[in-house]
Amino acid sequence: xxxxxxxxxxxxxxxxxxxxxxxxxxxxxxxxxxxxxxxxxxxxxxxxxxxxxxxxxxxxxxxxxxxxxxxxxxxxxxxxxxxxxxxxxxxxxxxxxxxxxxxxxxxx
Amino acid sequence: xxxxxxxxxxxxxxxxxxxxxxxxxxxxxxxxxxxxxxxxxxxxxxxxxxxxxxxxxxxxxxxxxxxxxxxxxxxxxxxxxxxxxxxxxxxxxxxxxxxxxxxxxxxxxxxxxxx
Numbered sequence: 001x002x003x004x005x006x007x008x009x010x011x012x013x014x015x016x017x018x019x020x021x022x023x024x025x026x027x028x029x030x031x032x033x034x035x036x037x038x039x040x041x042x043x044x045x046x047x048x049x050x051x052x053x054x055x056x057x058x059x060x061x062x063x064x065x066x067x068x069x070x071x072x073x074x075x076x077x078x079x080x081x082x083x084x085x086x087x088x089x090x091x092x093x094x095x096x097x098x099x100x101x102x103x104x105x106x107x108x
Numbered sequence: 109x110x111x112x113x114x115x116x117x118x119x120x121x122x123x124x125x126x127x128x129x130x131x132x133x134x135x136x137x138x139x140x141x142x143x144x145x146x147x148x149x150x151x152x153x154x155x156x157x158x159x160x161x162x163x164x165x166x167x168x169x170x171x172x173x174x175x176x177x178x179x180x181x182x183x184x185x186x187x188x189x190x191x192x193x194x195x196x197x198x199x200x201x202x203x204x205x206x207x208x209x210x211x212x213x214x215x216x217x218x219x220x221x222x223x
């Protein structure tokens with residue numbers, strides 16, 4: 001059965017303190033791995049799609065990487081506005097299977 | 109429209125009642141998805157439409173749940189004989205095409221509370 005595990009569950013950083021979020025997955029026939037950002041009371045907001053091991057994508061302070069077993073979301077010099085829950089999802093068939101997310105808090 | 113819209117934003121109903129949740133996808137998106145999200149968890153897949161037909165309904169938890177998309181645009185998720193365990197945020201997403209892996213764009217969700 002497809003499984004997605006995100007760690008840590010929660011992460012508190014000081015503004016400017018870089019770190020990484022982990023997404024470990026077990027899936028047969030990965031077609032794509034997705035990262036989303038979710039703010040309280042809102043729907044998930046699309047960030048990145050990664051298709052194959054070795055691929056990397058960047059957007060502002062965020063960089064996503066992918067291996068055959070896991071993906072990392074690297075946050076460089078975060079700001080308070082980066083505070084949110086970050087969700088990872090894998091797609092093998094028609095649907096996306098999500099992890100439980102990492103709740104990130106960035107303190108000024 | 110500019111994004112996926114969902115109505116109502118909040119719905120409180122009594123146990124045993126029937127509810128309908130509406131989703132209006134991004135114009136031109138042929139694929140539409142319904143998810144359910146419980147507190148502290150990621151979204152859980154319910155059903156996927158390609159055009160007017162339900163291409164995959166394997167995530168519907170039981171036969172109290174049903175969804176339609178009669179004209180290939182707006183979709184309605186219907187829940188009969190609601191139970192307290194149905195309380196969650198119901199999210200709708202759309203993508204340009206189905207069959208994946210295409211990014212899905214989510215609406216703000218409908219928070220359903222069954223008392």
